Amino acid sequence: MADNGVVRSGNDGQEPDGADGARQDPASEDPVGARTDHERLLIQLADAQRDLALWSARARESTTELQRVLRSRSWRLTMPLRFVSKLVRGDWIAVQASIQPPRT
Secondary structure, eight states: OOTTSOOOOSSTTSOOSSTTSOOOOHHHHOHHHHHHHHHHHHHHHHHHHHHHHHHHHHHHHHHHHHHHHHTSHHHHHTHHHHHHHHHHHTOHHHHHHHHSOOOO
16 A cells, blocks of 8 residues: 555556556457457347347337227227226326326
């Protein structure tokens, strides 16, 4: 520890790693390792993009299915029953949401 209370990191007084005192990047010493890391990251990116496409498609399908249910005859016919149920339960926030027009 230095006199000012700052803990020094590094090689504890040994010679610096590089000629200018900077640490050398391990990837610059091992281009094969850097290429391997790059390839690994490209594979991870491709996997993430595939997952994103899959989840986006599922979200679109779910949205479409929800819209189909909300527009169905049975949903419209049971609307008064759901409204009365909210009143009986005392769910005033849901009652207020039922009265307000839907947001677009």
